[in-house]
Amino acid sequence: MSVKVAFDHDSPSPCGRGLGGGGPARVGSDGSWLPPTQPCAPTACAHCGLPAPSGRRFCCPGCAAAFETIQGLGLGRYYQQRLLDPVLRPPRPESAERWDLSRSIDTKPDGTCELSLAIDGLQCGACVWLIESVLAREPAVLTGRVNMTSRRLKLIWRGKAEDAGGLVGRIEALGYRLVPFDASALAAAQDSTGRALVRALAVAGFAAGNVMLISIGIWAGEAAGWLDSMGPATRDLLHWFSALIALPAIAYAGMPFFRSAVAALRHAHTNMDVPISVGVILVTSLSLVENIAGARHTYYDSAITLLFFLLIGRVLDHRARGQSRATAEQLLTLRGTDVAVLRADGSTERRAQQAVQPGDWILVAPGERVGADGVVERGASSLDASLVTGESLPVAAGPGTAVFAGTINQGGPLTVRATATGGATLLAECVRLIEAAEARRSRFVVLADRVARRYAPAVHLTALLTFLGWYFGLLAPLEQSLLTACAVLIITCPCALALAVPAVQVIATSRLFRSGVLLKSATALERLAEVDTVVFDKTGTLTEPVLTFRRDGVDAESLRIAASLAANSRHPLARSLAAAAGRVAPAGSVTEHPGQGISAGATRLGSRSFCDCAGPADATGPELWLVRPGHDPVRFAFDETPRQDAAHTIAALRAMGLSVRLLSGDHAAAVSRIAAALGIQDWRGGASPMDKVAAVEALAAAGHRVLMVGDGLNDGPCLAAAHVSASPATAADVSQTVADVVFQGALLAPVADVLRTARLARRVMRQNLTLSIGYNVLAVPFAVAGYVTPWLAAAAMSGSSLLVISNSFRARGGGQR
């Protein structure tokens, strides 16, 4: 079977000047995307910015249509104002996967419908403006608002639920991918926790500021002799005012701690919130008793300031955890693709993936994802299996070929007989492995909790001993003994301790974020710092995602002819060849044979069998052949090239004392070549996803802490099994979901950078903990001896907190070597 390639979206114009072509007559007023001074510059597609076949303005008909739509709506400003980030997915329209939207649509009684969608491909503010402007031009749409932080689109329209497909299609035609968003309940729950914390912080901040102001008045009044001394009546009034502000504020802002402490006690263990809650409640009640008795000292200010500082730590902690949680839900949507099932009478019906039975015949249209594992019955095509097997090259598929759910059909339509469906597919198996491995990993105990486990009993014991010592030992009155014990609790309250870790986390995380590294897990930094072994996947991780053409022994004429054929194909090898040849006019009237090659008359470009030539048998690796009448066949070889700085990064990792390994699913020959090129002695090829997990777990069993760096879905289980994991931003969605660290850009250096930052962060965290505990140890004797007055307690507490926060800023310096 063959498909006629019809690239009629733009007339080939040698110098890219054919603006009339099939495209719009109107061009952005400044024409910035096509500088008139360089009409023959290598063309980037005017819409998506990817390389276009030379001489053309667009890389594909989809981009041409998107450009036309945008210009037609008068939104051409988009092209002038946008900033395309080369590391993100370009806005190239792809044949949309057909989602069943109806399940996610919320129909309101007043005749409006609501739908939430996750947007993939959002690049900058201009994208937000474009999407909102396009939706605003739809008369039925009431609200179309993009949230840039969470990358969601909220759509409300008047009319039928079925209209959703059209609206979503409008946006997808511009080059964005929209995925219906079901897991909104989870996101909402998480958001409300965050908001409750900020509200508590606001209340605590307000109360702390005001009470502290009043307290300064009281302390100034105490300092008789310098200033006019304060009478007891005024002092009592000010104390009552403090109580008026502090009591409700403490009751409200302390709730997060009280709740967590009660929950911990109910499960018969203790956490940092237990000493905090006990301290705050005891200090507040004692202050109230003292206040009623008209005593000189109350500690309202300490209690509320303490809560304020603790809440800062808590809010920072929550921020660090909440980053980019949305990716987790893409895993769910990946399983939810609908499948076209062929009925006995020849018609098709779309069914949810779970409803497909083994033995059903399913149709896979070009560009669609295969919905079940199965065997091809009819049709020929090439399949992009990168999501499942991690192989970078499409695999040819014809009758009899086994196909896997999750692969994408790149060529002609296929009819597949399902053999395994739903939970039995390889994709589902991978997802299960990931979940199992993640569950095992969640037992990691963070540094702060380990400290809290020992700290809390020690503090309570000291306070108790102080009370007993004063009451029974020194025979002091009950009130004085209690007050002294209370002062010990205030001085030792783990306020700086609670800030020590989250402050460093937030500072290190934001530093990494600026250099294109996203930390997804709150404990990732601590786990990264413990790593002693780095395991790399090969394809797409150590190597560039794109193959490069090896130029040796190919004459210019053959290259030119091959490139003119290749310019018509979307196959990665053909694209790489066309790009290497530079500016070549695409050949007309070519026929593409999916999974095999391209022909124009008697000239053929494609696989060895397609070109029917017996080349040297020793040649390995990806290749293309060109046959022409009257010429010898020409072989074009392609290499996987290591990322530009791969060797340098691996050397840097070794210099940090880490052992580096290579674990790949690719053929041993290809793996050994890359391993040799990068100087990795410890490598293994041909590993299945299960082999990889086994290898990583064997390392873990041998006492190693493994950082796994990989990108394919086949790496997913192994990423989850490793102590900590990283993925490049070009990785499959699933890998990014599992990975603790996602790094952007074409370089591998972020891997070394993130490890360096993590080690620095751990050092600063430990310093912070030492500082705050040291501070407490110094102050405790004074408290036990009864020398601590309210102002001393306040100063000690704020002082240690500020010290810890300023020290945390040192975690920013991770960039220097």
Next chain:
Amino acid sequence: MNVILYLLAASLVLGGGGLVFFLWSLRSGQYEDLEGSANRILFDDQDG
């Protein structure tokens, strides 16, 4: 020293006003999309 009563009341009212205002802005979702808001001002013609 009666003036202290007025001053205390005034400081409470001012501080409390700030608090209420902040809580209102939090409730009305102004901190939901900080990144988007920063970019939105660059595209001021939201006339559609």
